[in-house]
Amino acid sequence: MFDDLRDLYQEVILDHGRKPRNFRRLEEADRTARGDNPMCGDRLELFLKLAPDGSIADAAFQGRGCAISTASASLMTETVKGKSAAEAHALSDRFRALAMTGTCPECGAELAEEMERLQPLSGVHEFPSRVKCATLAWHTLNAALDGAKEASSE
Amino acid sequence: MTFDVERIRRDFPILQQAIRGKPLVFLDSGASAQKPRAVIEAMVRCMEERYANVHRGAYFLSEAATEAYEAARGAVAGFINAADPREVIFTANSTAAINLVAHSWGRGVLRPGQAVLISEMEHHANMVPWQMLRDEGRGIELRVARVTEAGELDLDDVAARLADGKVGLVAVTHMSNVLGTVTPAERLVRMAHEAGARILFDGSQAAVHRRVDMQALGADFYVFTGHKLYGPTGIGVLWARLEHQERMPPFLGGGDMISLVTLDRVEWAPPPAKFEAGTPPIVEAVGLHAAIDYVSAIGMPAVEAHERRLVDHAMRRLSDIEGLGLLGRAQDRGGVFAFSLDNAHAHDLATLLDRAGIAVRAGRHCAEPLHARFGVESGTVRASFGLYTTEGEIDYLAEALTKAREFFA
Ligand SMILES: Cc1ncc(COP(=O)(O)O)c(C=O)c1O
Numbered sequence: 001m002f003d004d005l006r007d008l009y010q011e012v013i014l015d016h017g018r019k020p021r022n023f024r025r026l027e028e029a030d031r032t033a034r035g036d037n038p039m040c041g042d043r044l045e046l047f048l049k050l051a052p053d054g055s056i057a058d059a060a061f062q063g064r065g066c067a068i069s070t071a072s073a074s075l076m077t078e079t080v081k082g083k084s085a086a087e088a089h090a091l092s093d094r095f096r097a098l099a100m101t102g103t104c105p106e107c108g109a110e111l112a113e114e115m116e117r118l119q120p121l122s123g124v125h126e127f128p129s130r131v132k133c134a135t136l137a138w139h140t141l142n143a144a145l146d147g148a149k150e151a152s153s154e
Numbered sequence: 155m156t157f158d159v160e161r162i163r164r165d166f167p168i169l170q171q172a173i174r175g176k177p178l179v180f181l182d183s184g185a186s187a188q189k190p191r192a193v194i195e196a197m198v199r200c201m202e203e204r205y206a207n208v209h210r211g212a213y214f215l216s217e218a219a220t221e222a223y224e225a226a227r228g229a230v231a232g233f234i235n236a237a238d239p240r241e242v243i244f245t246a247n248s249t250a251a252i253n254l255v256a257h258s259w260g261r262g263v264l265r266p267g268q269a270v271l272i273s274e275m276e277h278h279a280n281m282v283p284w285q286m287l288r289d290e291g292r293g294i295e296l297r298v299a300r301v302t303e304a305g306e307l308d309l310d311d312v313a314a315r316l317a318d319g320k321v322g323l324v325a326v327t328h329m330s331n332v333l334g335t336v337t338p339a340e341r342l343v344r345m346a347h348e349a350g351a352r353i354l355f356d357g358s359q360a361a362v363h364r365r366v367d368m369q370a371l372g373a374d375f376y377v378f379t380g381h382k383l384y385g386p387t388g389i390g391v392l393w394a395r396l397e398h399q400e401r402m403p404p405f406l407g408g409g410d411m412i413s414l415v416t417l418d419r420v421e422w423a424p425p426p427a428k429f430e431a432g433t434p435p436i437v438e439a440v441g442l443h444a445a446i447d448y449v450s451a452i453g454m455p456a457v458e459a460h461e462r463r464l465v466d467h468a469m470r471r472l473s474d475i476e477g478l479g480l481l482g483r484a485q486d487r488g489g490v491f492a493f494s495l496d497n498a499h500a501h502d503l504a505t506l507l508d509r510a511g512i513a514v515r516a517g518r519h520c521a522e523p524l525h526a527r528f529g530v531e532s533g534t535v536r537a538s539f540g541l542y543t544t545e546g547e548i549d550y551l552a553e554a555l556t557k558a559r560e561f562f563a
Contacts (some may be wrong), residue, residue: 001509001554002557002558005506008505017502040500040517040532040533041517041525041533064531065532066499066502066532067498067502127505133501
């Protein structure tokens with residue numbers, strides 16, 4: 001009945017949805033931001049610890065959401081660790097393109113490995129009502145990096 | 155007339171199609187119902203043959219349109235057994251109707267020190283307008299009656315909140331759009347009136363599922379919305395006693411709601427025109443009239459009996475599904491079921507069901523405080539039934555839910 005949904009709910013996503021990585025508070029976070037998707041009630045809080053050079057030393061999150069938004073936040077925290085703010089913003093732009101269109105033609109070779117890791121979420125582009133679930137964590141990341149407290153995927 | 159659901163289904167063009175290669179199983183009628191051909195055709199006919207603005211032109215088409223518009227008012231009055239068609243005010247939807255009462259009656263008749271009593275199971279449409287009124291600094295309090303674990307209105311709590319006589323208006327749902335609970339309306343009317351309060355019912359769901367009778371009920375205000383009653387969007391109804399309409403200041407000002415305008419002075423038109431500023435939903439009124447004729451021909455008792463069968467069937471089938479948590483188990487309920495399934499998130503579940511051709515709603519259904527009350531802040535999936543829903547569709551939903559549970563296991 002649901003076989004064709006394996007593109008959206010790949011094993012990686014179900015796994016990260018059930019057992020999200022970096023799912024904790026960072027007590028000594030330098031940056032925090034809240035992300036809200038009022039339409040579905042998804043809500044997350046993102047914590048970033050910055051290195052002296054401004055790159056992301058650690059990232060973690062807490063909150064509640066569907067499998068897609070939880071998996072996306074989990075994969076994101078894994079992916080952005082060690083990245084500069086500029087790289088994180090670039091990943092964010094690329095990920096949003098991937099989630100909305102299923103491909104990222106302008107991605108190029110740079111950050112290719114990171115994008116590969118996020119690839120399992122590309123299936124979401126076929127589900128317009130679910131794209132925001134996948135992008136919520138990334139909106140929140142942008143907000144945290146820019147020093148804003150709140151992000152909304154509405 | 156016997157209730158032949160297969161024949162009824164043939165009246166709804168949209169049900170004839172496949173979604174993603176599977177027959178459409180539409181279980182979101184509580185959000186908005188599908189339209190029978192009779193409604194669609196009546197609206198097309200109105201635009202092709204009888205359309206002009208109403209109450210304005212002394213020519214054939216305008217007179218015909220005015221007649222059709224007023225005939226729709228008469229049909230609504232008949233449908234809810236109002237004592238007088240003038241008690242029927244056309245609005246854009248239920249939300250607009252409740253806002254009309256909150257603005258006009260709430261600001262013009264309620265006094266500082268008085269309170270409005272709502273319940274925890276209100277749709278935001280019957281919550282936010284009263285919160286806005288409370289927050290305007292007019293000294294109007296907002297009280298909220300509790301809902302029991304079974305999802306019923308806690309009548310002891312209602313009585314306690316009415317006891318000091320300060321409540322000027324009770325505004326409660328007649329049927330919850332989440333729990334399916336039908337509230338004991340006659341009893342609530344008595345309780346409100348004995349406490350010196352007026353009472354408004356949000357009948358958005360109830361009016362679709364059972365016969366409502368304004369003369370028997372004895373309430374003060376009753377609202378419902380056309381699009382849930384198999385009619386078009388853009389039209390709703392506020393039923394209000396004439397004595398209240400007389401005392402209520404107008405809400406929106408403009409054309410059609412005045413009897414005299416000079417640059418210094420205006421006089422309001424008599425009710426209900428006083429509350430229908432601007433060009434009204436003419437084609438929509440014609441559509442609503444056709445929808446009322448359609449359900450009346452089937453007969454509300456037959457509609458109700460069909461729904462009762464569906465509710466019993468759904469109760470049995472859903473109770474069999476392991477891990478399914480149903481919100482509310484009221485004795486008196488209609489065909490609306492909100493539930494969670496183990497740890498599957500409502501949106502993931504709705505996406506799965508969609509793939510099986512099943513349309514359900516996921517989220518908090520414009521009732522966030524109620525979801526908080528039941529500890530399901532992240533939302534539920536809601537299946538809601540209509541005239542055209544079959545027991546087979548409920549079986550298919552149950553089968554899909556069982557498979558969905560395996561999918562996420
Ligand atoms: C109980 C209840 N009240 C009010 C509304 C609002 O109706 P509308 O959106 O047509 O104004 C709805 C439906 O959305 C409802 O179910």
